[in-house]
Amino acid sequence: MKKLFALLLAAVMVLSLAACGAKKEPAAEEKPAAEQPAETPAEEPTADSDMAYVQNKGVLVVGITDFEPMDYKDADGNWIGFDADMAKAFAESLGVDVEFVEIDWDNKVLELNSQAIDCVWNGMTLTDEVTSAMECTNAYCINAQVVIVPADKADQYQTVEACADLAFAVEAGSAGEAEVDALGYNFTPVKAQSDALMEVAAGTSDAAVIDSLMAAAMVGEGTGYADLTYTVGLNSEEYGVGFRTGSDLAAALNDFFAAAYADGSMLECAETYGVQAALIAQ
Amino acid sequence: MELILEQMPVVLHSLNIGFLQTLKLFFVTLIGAIPLGLIIAFGSMSRFSPLRWLTRLIVWVVRGTPLMIQLLIIYYFPGLVLKNNWWGSGETGRFIASAVAFIFNYACYFSEIYRGGIQGVPKGQQEAGMVLGMTKSQIFFKVTLLQMIKRIVPPMSNEIITLVKDTSLARIIALQEIIWAGQAFLKGSQGISGAIWPLFFTAVYYLIFNGILTVLLGRLEQKLDYFR
Amino acid sequence: MAILEVHNIEKHFGATRVLEDISFSLEQGQALAIIGSSGSGKTTLLRCLNFLETPDQGQIVVQGKTLFDAADPDTQRESEIRKKRLHFGMVFQSFNLFPQYTALQNVTLASQLLAKEQPDFKANKANILADIEVHGKELLAQMGLADRSGHYPHQLSGGQQQRVAIARALALKPDILCFDEPTSALDPELTGEVLKVIRSLADQKTTMIIVTHEMAFARDVADQIIFMDGGVIVEQGDPHQVIEHPREERTKQFLARYAEN
Numbered sequence: 152m153k154k155l156f157a158l159l160l161a162a163v164m165v166l167s168l169a170a171c172g173a174k175k176e177p178a179a180e181e182k183p184a185a186e187q188p189a190e191t192p193a194e195e196p197t198a199d200s201d202m203a204y205v206q207n208k209g210v211l212v213v214g215i216t217d218f219e220p221m222d223y224k225d226a227d228g229n230w231i232g233f234d235a236d237m238a239k240a241f242a243e244s245l246g247v248d249v250e251f252v253e254i255d256w257d258n259k260v261l262e263l264n265s266q267a268i269d270c271v272w273n274g275m276t277l278t279d280e281v282t283s284a285m286e287c288t289n290a291y292c293i294n295a296q297v298v299i300v301p302a303d304k305a306d307q308y309q310t311v312e313a314c315a316d317l318a319f320a321v322e323a324g325s326a327g328e329a330e331v332d333a334l335g336y337n338f339t340p341v342k343a344q345s346d347a348l349m350e351v352a353a354g355t356s357d358a359a360v361i362d363s364l365m366a367a368a369m370v371g372e373g374t375g376y377a378d379l380t381y382t383v384g385l386n387s388e389e390y391g392v393g394f395r396t397g398s399d400l401a402a403a404l405n406d407f408f409a410a411a412y413a414d415g416s417m418l419e420c421a422e423t424y425g426v427q428a429a430l431i432a433q
Numbered sequence: 434m435e436l437i438l439e440q441m442p443v444v445l446h447s448l449n450i451g452f453l454q455t456l457k458l459f460f461v462t463l464i465g466a467i468p469l470g471l472i473i474a475f476g477s478m479s480r481f482s483p484l485r486w487l488t489r490l491i492v493w494v495v496r497g498t499p500l501m502i503q504l505l506i507i508y509y510f511p512g513l514v515l516k517n518n519w520w521g522s523g524e525t526g527r528f529i530a531s532a533v534a535f536i537f538n539y540a541c542y543f544s545e546i547y548r549g550g551i552q553g554v555p556k557g558q559q560e561a562g563m564v565l566g567m568t569k570s571q572i573f574f575k576v577t578l579l580q581m582i583k584r585i586v587p588p589m590s591n592e593i594i595t596l597v598k599d600t601s602l603a604r605i606i607a608l609q610e611i612i613w614a615g616q617a618f619l620k621g622s623q624g625i626s627g628a629i630w631p632l633f634f635t636a637v638y639y640l641i642f643n644g645i646l647t648v649l650l651g652r653l654e655q656k657l658d659y660f661r
Numbered sequence: 662m663a664i665l666e667v668h669n670i671e672k673h674f675g676a677t678r679v680l681e682d683i684s685f686s687l688e689q690g691q692a693l694a695i696i697g698s699s700g701s702g703k704t705t706l707l708r709c710l711n712f713l714e715t716p717d718q719g720q721i722v723v724q725g726k727t728l729f730d731a732a733d734p735d736t737q738r739e740s741e742i743r744k745k746r747l748h749f750g751m752v753f754q755s756f757n758l759f760p761q762y763t764a765l766q767n768v769t770l771a772s773q774l775l776a777k778e779q780p781d782f783k784a785n786k787a788n789i790l791a792d793i794e795v796h797g798k799e800l801l802a803q804m805g806l807a808d809r810s811g812h813y814p815h816q817l818s819g820g821q822q823q824r825v826a827i828a829r830a831l832a833l834k835p836d837i838l839c840f841d842e843p844t845s846a847l848d849p850e851l852t853g854e855v856l857k858v859i860r861s862l863a864d865q866k867t868t869m870i871i872v873t874h875e876m877a878f879a880r881d882v883a884d885q886i887i888f889m890d891g892g893v894i895v896e897q898g899d900p901h902q903v904i905e906h907p908r909e910e911r912t913k914q915f916l917a918r919y920a921e922n
Contacts, residue, residue: 212522217622224623252522254607261505262607265512267522345619349629375436375618375627561757564711565771565833566747575770579761660760661815 201398202245205269211242214254214268219368220424221274222251233292233424234272237417241407256343257324260284263395270400271393274364276326281393286401290389291408291417292429296327297366297381299351299359305380308358314383317357320350327360330385345369352376360385364426389431409433437630443623444631451614452638458531458600458610463593465536470543477548495541500534501602507534508606524609531603535596542592550585551577583657590650594643611635664689664724664868665837671718671731672705679705680716681892687837687885690866694879694900697889698915703872704754706889707839710870711751712742723748723836750835754842756822758814764825765810768797768832775833800828804858820851824858838862840871876919880904888912 205211213235215222221234230251242249254262259275262268263285276294277287300308300317308314315336321328323340327347331338339356341347347359348369361369363384370379394400411417412433421427476488495503508530512518520526554577562572604613615632618625625631663686672680680702687693695703708714710721712729715737721729728745730736758767772793776782782789801810804824814822823843830838840859844852856878863869863882873879879886879900886900888909896909907913 217617219622226623250522252607253609253613255605258505258509258605258607261509261513265509266516266518267509267512267520267526343616343619345616345627348627349619352629369627375625375629555755555757557753557755557757558759560713561751561753561759563713563743564746564749564751565829566743567771567774568743571774575774576759583761660813 201269201395201400202403205400206245206247208247210248210250211238211245211270212250212252212268213238214259214262214271215251215273216253216256218273218365220364220426222272233421233426234274236420236423237411238270238272240411240416240420241404244407245403259393263393266395269394274362274390275393276362276388277391278326278329278388280324281391284396285393286396286398287394288392288401288404289408289433290391290431291433292364292390292426293387293431294390294429295363295384295387296330296360297363297384299348299361299366299370299379299381300357301351302371302378302380305382308382311383311385314358320347320356320359322347322361325360326388327362327385331360334385348376348379351379362388364429390429405433440618440625440628440631443625444618444628444634447614447617447623448611448631448635448638451609451611451635454528454608455597455600455610455638456642458528458535458603458608459597461532462535462539462596462600465532466539466543469536469540470547473540473544474547474551477544478551492541492544495538496545500538500599501605503538504531504534504602504606527603527606527608530606531608535600535603539592539596543589546585546588546592547581549588550581553584554580579657583660586650586654586657590647590654593650594646597643597646598639611638662725663687666722667710667719668722669719670706670709670716670721672702672709672714672716679892680709683719683894685885685887685894685897687868687870689868691884692863692867692869692871692882693885693887694883695870695872695887695889696874696876696879696915697895698918701889702892703889704841707751707841707870707872710837710839711749712746747833748836750830750833750838752823752826752830752838752840752843754845756814756819756826756846758822758826758829760814763811763813764801764806764817764821764828765794765797767814767825768800768828769793771829772796772832797828797832800831801825804828805854818851819847820854823847823855827855827858827862836868838867838869840869840873842872842874845874874919876904876916888915890915 215230215234217223218232220232222230222232223235225231235251238251239249252268254268254271256273259271263271271285274292274294275281277290281287298308298314308317311334315334317336319331319336319338320341321331321338322344323342325344327344328338328340339350341350344359344361344365347356347361350356351359363381366381368374370376370381392401392404394404408417411420417433418427418430421430473488473492476484477492479485479488508520508527511520520530558576558580559572562576567575600610601612603610607613612632612635615635618628618631665687667686668684670680670683671678683702683706685693695706697703705714709716716729716731718731719729720727720731727733727736728748759770762770773790776789776793779789798807798810801807804827806821806824806828809817809821809825814825817825823846827843843859844855847855852875856875859869859871860878860882871879871883881900883900886898886903887894888896888903888907888911890911896903896907896912903912904916907916
């Protein structure tokens with residue numbers, strides 16, 4: 152009995168230690184941010200700033216998922232896409248190399264905070280959850296959430312109200328989930344937007360809600376989901392890039408976006424990947 | 434069907450690369466966990482009680498928590514809490530972290546199987562060795578070991594086949610094994626998007642590989658069938 | 662001089678005293694039978710002689726050399742106990758053959774391992790191993806198992822297994838051969854062949870201690886008999902006298918109960 156008690160005690164101690172470690176961590180993150188006055192130009196990073204950290208190691212690690220047309224591989228296995236190309240240009244402006252790392256989307260905040268990656272740059276919708284957990288840039292793309300249904304039933308579901316009785320599949324934690332939840336519709340959270348599409352294709356759900364950019368690339372004629380189509384658009388969402396909380400890189404990227412928009416290189420890049428219509432003026 | 438045939442070369446190439454990663458993790462785990470499990474088994478049978486309790490506590494924690502959580506902790510803990518992500522960001526670092534988690538996890542499972550195997554060998558075998566003037570290590574290697582191996586082959590076979598499938602858990606820290614490779618075509622990769630079949634097709638790889646393993650382990654079991 | 666002298670052995674398992682003040686001696690070439698009901702301490706006594714148990718009190722002296730003295734820690738070193746065990750051979754009730762080895766390998770394994778410790782092993786490896794094998798085959802032939810040397814234990818009958826176990830114990834040429842109820846695990850029709858082998862060993866003047874329930878066999882083969890009860894020696898002496906005309910009341914009761922069964 153004594154031994155059992157000692158054992159439990161040890162377990163509690165280990166857990167509480169871990170909890171302390173976790174609590175300390177955001178505090179340590181906030182400190183440099185608080186010390187750094189807002190007016191400090193991003194070009195003059197303080198010694199322990201995030202920019203200095205990235206420049207010291209000489210590489211900007213960009214967390215992505217395979218997501219056409221934002222980040223995807225060309226035939227030679229190189230990462231391309233609107234986000235990928237802009238990330239390359241931004242890294243060049245910082246004087247560092249760029250490295251693309253595929254991550255599990257659910258773990259993006261973990262990946263950032265553990266310094267496994269330096270930013271999330273992958274058509275990320277700026278939800279409240281995202282902006283509270285990361286240092287985000289200004290929005291650079293508009294993206295709507297659209298309802299996906301089988302093409303032969305599309306006629307019946309052209310309005311938001313008409314979709315009320317459908318069973319939805321949505322990506323857990325996505326903007327689409329927030330939309331259907333707000334409408335009070337019946338939905339099942341799945342692991343990825345692509346899983347939501349599979350649910351509809353398999354008939355296990357009636358409809359899905361995904362990004363319009365993704366919908367354009369993935370459903371309809373000539374895709375793997377030729378039998379699906381998208382109908383009504385729900386609320387519009389905006390894309391941004393996320394850095395670690397308190398990072399000075401977000402401000403630097405805002406400046407970079409403004410410059411690239413002004414000289415037309417951002418629009419040019421957007422046209423290459425067919426997303427020019429969604430581009431937001433910087 | 435035509436579409437699938439068209440996509441086949443690209444998909445197979447990608448799945449092969451993913452499966453190579455799966456195999457690498459599988460073999461590295463076995464090579465690490467089989468001897469480490471023996472060390473843990475001896476620890477959990479030690480006559481020195483603090484060591485015995487510590488080992489059993491560790492085994493309890495590792496077996497009592499999901500491997501998926503262990504993967505997350507091992508990969509993210511250094512960067513999050515110690516502020517030093519010693520694994521690195523790339524595929525190599527993720528692989529090493531996965532290997533560490535798998536080796537440790539499986540070593541704990543193996544250690545319990547070993548312990549059962551060692552304790553299952555009748556005490557009389559050890560005593561017979563002792564009265565014949567054998568040393569402890571001679572008794573272990575010449576008398577007990579083979580009898581223990583015979584006892585543990587069936588439960589080890591089960592664990593090994595489970596390991597093949599468990600490797601897919603490593604995708605939680607973005608190790609790009611075969612299921613990850615199969616799923617990529619759902620979201621869109623290399624010009625193919627919304628393709629469901631590659632994900633399901635990964636099952637064929639697992640089935641074939643596990644089929645080969647089952648035959649090999651069955652042969653080993655047969656080979657040890659010459660004594661009882 | 663006696664080949665074995667046992668002085669005042671005492672052994673406890675926790676609070677239970679299983680052996681108390683056990684003393685006896687055995688001459689070279691004699692056979693000693695130990696009888697008594699189960700739980701009387703016979704097996705524990707044999708295990709003490711083979712250092713499978715450590716006595717709490719007493720001495721064990723072989724050929725005038727003190728192998729064990731409970732009062733002298735120098736005699737209890739782990740490293741030396743292994744060598745001391747070689748003075749005794751042990752045949753277990755449940756045979757304890759190594760299942761993964763053939764009959765011949767069971768007999769020769771320990772000899773091979775011991776030979777490796779000899780300084781001249783490397784130089785004469787082939788000769789030494791050949792000698793060990795020849796000796797092993799001789800022993801199996803002596804047990805009437807010449808044609809079974811390549812069989813694995815599970816391919817042999819219980820009686821054959823026990824005879825292999827006897828050959829295995831003899832292979833190391835022990836000073837004293839101990840039998841712990843060698844026929845108790847055997848079917849009745851198989852005990853004869855094992856007893857016959859032990860009898861022939863006695864005829865060849867092998868020094869032996871036999872714990873047994875076979876009263877007639879003990880009487881015919883042993884030169885000396887010990888009756889134990891409750892961890893003590895109750896009666897000790899000539900076999901015919903102890904079994905046919907016991908002096909002690911407890912011995913009489915035991916033999917009477919035994920005759921009934």
